[in-house]
Amino acid sequence: MKYMLLIYGDENGLSETERKDCYAESTQLAQDIHASGQYLAANPLHPTSMATSVRVRDGKRLVTDGPFAETREQLGGYFLVEAKNRDEAIAIATRIPMARKGTVEVRPVIEIAGLPNDYRMSMEGAS
């Protein structure tokens, strides 16, 4: 099963050095779970100051600056993983460095038919 691990943290909670360490540790985790066949994708996100929210009502688009919700911790990145079950997904989540400072939400992905090539296939196709 696929799980989305959504990483929330205080955007101003890390020093530059801590942020670099966090990226290095996260990249290592991505390599480790790639080796164990559990990695699909991962990436940090730019801060919510660069977020845009889009709604369409009565055929008109409403575009506003800022994230969907104003919260103390903000979505800062994600891991998309392949795990046998929820416990295995939780075990991966506990290894994400930001789990020690912020919060990781684990959400199972609904597998639907008819989508273009899956992520790994499209990545291989692109390389």
Added chain:
Amino acid sequence: MKYLLLVHHDEEAFGKISETKRKEMLAESVQLTHQLHTNEQYVHASPLHPAATAVVVRVRDGKRLVTDGPFMETKEQLAGYFLINARDLNEATRIATQVPGARIGTVEVRPLIEITGLPNE
């Protein structure tokens, strides 16, 4: 540049939409992924199981704290995502307006930080 489009909607209101209409919206989303794929703008997309299936994980002083439920208790919940390639924010925003969820909820557009050293690069 890569952008993550986070699709939020009110799960309760969504549950009240007819089965036929929901299937139409899903079909429209799948259609959009193929259109993006043709334009080389598609990376990945998927709906998520309802927020009730979420667990949140924190590690404090080396101990793991696992609680049921989503991170945010909001009227609208994260229902799915599109990961896309777009030239700029305008293009990403234009794609966001094509997501069926934008008509009933909110699509948050977030640019990705491109880092080196990840697998598959």
